[in-house]
Amino acid sequence: MFSWSLAVRNLKRRRLRTALTASGIVVGISMMFILLSLVSGMETQARSMARALGGADITVSNSTSFRDRMGGGGFFGALPSPSTLDASIAETISGIPGVYAVSPQFSFSGSINGRRVTVYGVEPASYEIVTGGLNIVEGRFLSENSDGEIVMGKAMMDFLNLTLGQTVNLSAGQEEEGRIFTVVGVFETGMIFQEYAGYVTLADAQNITGEHGLVTQILVKCEDPSTVSDVVSLISSTVPDVRVTTPTATIQQASQMLNTLTMFFATIGLVALFAGSFGVINTMIMSVTERTREIGVLKAIGAKNHNIMKIFLAESLLIGLIGGGVGVAVGSILAYVFPMLTSGLFAAGASPFGMRNPFSSAVNAGLGGRATSTIMFATPAITPLNITICFSLGALVGILAGLYPAWRASRMKPVEALRHA
């Protein structure tokens, strides 16, 4: 029938109104799209993290997560550093049956050449035994005599424009005086946010922060992977007030977090879409009223109710499709721009939302020191599924919002409609 050409031409006739109405949907859809992309991005990262896990079987940390030693107030303040444990606990743990090796580590939010970054102090030998070591792509890892040496992530190197062998100034905070370190190695993880990190010896880390005899995590490798849960309960019962995490628990936690985030984001997007749909309803009712006489004429020359319904539904569906299409496009651009905007921020050690992402810290704890505490919001993934979902959602909103006005149009009595001026 003429439904489509009528719809297209009517929308064209009122370009501004069409654009404004569709923009209500654009806002909702692009919001939905970028949020879904972020969640997809997090999913992807969680999956690769799960793969990356497996270095340390167990991570032991202080049961209170963070201490705010950087004093980082303000919106883009410093990430808090983890709370500490007495280093002697490592010895206690190494005595527990089923434990193969332990590696104490001291991580803190430090500053390299003025840039906030997560720094790990490790015992090189035990670290390699327990976690399997870093993926060194240039130079070498630390050794027992690595005082004043640092191994840095590739992304951080690129960001600071550094090359192997150069020196950097590492301090415990931006205001504090630092020490000069020589870059002896570069590692890669494949996940950029993990590469905004540096590794020094445990002693150097403790010296810089002044936290002698303290560690933040103790990484544990079991003799037999099947006994991990037994070892976990033994550690918990032997050492008081510690948090004992395993990769499985961490992934569970992470996926729970993801579910919550997805629900939260979906709700925000849906509320925006809901608001947008009122714009469509309003425009369509206006359009029906303006064209009352036209409806009367069409009915007089034989159009049935469903013919009229189709004409108006086609119009609202088109508005929905335009909104969905533009929304996906805008969302894609935002999703593409998003990491660029945030990379600067998270290099400075703050999340784009000005808050710490609990999800990454959960994963972090299980990563046995291989993760950084950078946020995971940074890399949205644009997937065909998300494009399809958002585009269809736009269309669906168009149809649903058009139902009532179209129904009203279809029910008009021809004589009364014809009388309409």
Add this chain to the structure above:
Amino acid sequence: MPKLIVRTIDLSKVYRRGKVNVPALNNVNLQVSSSEIVGIMGPSGSGKTTLLNIIGGLDKPTRGKIFVDGVDITSLNEKDLADYRLKKVGFVFQFYNLIPILTALENVEIPLALMGAPKDERRERALNLLRMVGLENRADHKPDELSGGEQQRVAIARALANNPSIVLADEPTGDLDSKSAMAFMRIVRDLNRRNNQTFIIVTHDPLVVEQCTKIYTIRDGRVESA
């Protein structure tokens, strides 16, 4: 022998305005034979348009029956009435009532599209109809690019698209100058002669009355033969 195409039996229509009943038609008995051009005259508010709307299946009588081509259209439901309007009747209005965003050709195509005619077929038929009313060279023009007379000729082409038995026209020349009105009536007469199409025209226009084969006058809801 021309057959009876419209027959009304004691047709009455009462409108309710608030709490008051306003009679529009009062026991109208009317007979129209095929191939007639019937003119319906009368002062405004006398019920002319109501009668036309009831014959056209746009409105329902309060009482009485109306047979068109042997079928009692008062017994039809909404959907069948739409079908009746599509296949049996063509409407021409005083203010043409063309769809402003469609071209002349597309306006004529609407009833054919509603019938489900394939695109090529309806395009060809619509062009033929426009040729018949002398507007084939204006086919791609939108209504606002046509004169009143031209728009009314498009409207009559649209009314004839599905080859209806009756064409109902409500003051079709009311908004036209006398030259256009005459051209319009010439077309009506040609069609009536050539296709045996029946026309029922509500009018005040002496130019139209001249061309009618029969005239009825309605006064206070009652029909009088002229």
